[in-house]
Amino acid sequence: MNALEQMTKAIDYIEENLDGEIDEKEIARIALCSSYHFKRMFLFLIGMPLSEYIRRRRLTLAALDLQTTDAKVIDIAVKYGYSSADAFSRAFQAMHQVTPSHARKKGVRLKIQPHVSFTLSLRGVLEMKYRIVEKEAFSVVGIKERFSYVDNLGASVGQMWGSVTEEIMGKLRSLARADPGGLVGAYSEMYEDNTTDYYIGVITTEECPEGFVKLAIEAQTWAVFEIEGPLPQAMSDVWGRIFSEFFPTTGYEHTPAPEIEWYSAGDMSSERYESEIWIPVVGG
Structure with a gap:
């Protein structure tokens, strides 16, 4: 198994725990590297910090919950790690440009942060x-x-x-x-x-x-x-x-x-x- 496959397994762990606690030590254990190395690799390969990716993935799922369930906004906020409805609303608007309550309306345009994975393509054309x-x-x-x-x-x-x-x-x-x-x-x-x-x-x-x-x-x-x-x-x-x-x-x-x-x-x-x-x- 190469390093990028190990990183993909770590991303799968993150995905499975977006509605719960995400342990950086567990991420590093799965990826078989230090937490710092994983974060630096992620930043350069994906183009955003790991914490920002997790935040955007949680807000993506929160938007889906708002559109497909009758759960209260505060319950969705707590589910995805926010301590108050106000904090959740600010983060939600920063990403989606609409309030959580408005996101429940038909035809509202929302944003998605896709679930990333890693692949390694070795062509051997250019030496380093x-x-x-x-x-x-x-x-x-x-x-x-x-x-x-x-x-x-x-x-x-x-x-x-x-x-x-x-x-x-x-x-x-x-x-x-x-x-x-x-x-x-x-x-x-x-x-x-x-x-x-x-x-x-x-x-x-x-x-x-x-x-x-x-x-x-x-x-x-x-x-x-x-x-x-x-x-x-x-x-x-x-x-x-x-x-x-x-x-x-x-x-x-x-x-x-x-x-x-x-x-x-x-x-x-x-x-x-x-x-x-x-x-x-x-x-x-």
Whole structure:
């Protein structure tokens, strides 16, 4: 059984318990991986955080209950994990754009979050270049903003890069004191509210100067993926392949630590442009 089949079994467990308690430890046990690894895999393969998927699946079933049963709104709310009718109504309207009571009317347009499953297609056409690196503790020093995985994270990150002045870029480059040199983008761990802190900075072992912030990263093992091609497409393609091909077929797991994108100097639109993705891993 491959890793994606195990993840599908974990999704089946979630589906069977949408009207009850969903235990993250049980999800990880079924998927044969850590809870953090499962959530990261899910996010990149499906395109939304696991908690958001569960929320949308429950609201999908709640809409069906409203249309096909005479159950009270509060009873349906409690069934799908809401402590009050008001909290349920706010969540329901956010997804369906109508109130729960209005959803009972004939002809009302509602939304569905389908039950997902995972498949692995290995064509073997494109090779992936990666290396495993043991790296001592270091820091990323630079600027940061907090973004949501539920919103368009890529667009938010792109806007942040576009707002950085050449003066700040120059100051950051002068602080680079460790391998790899040059500018990096770093994502902190994914927080419980589906947000992450994104840093634009450099890798250094020096102290953080005034006006910048520091992301301290512990010593650990990294899978480093080498990329050649214009940004952002080349990097986006490799991000997808890391989670759809590398992790399911190698036995490595994502550990709960920041992820880093490294950018070389030069023309980012060039077919020869070089960049890297650094993923903290365990196993193999």
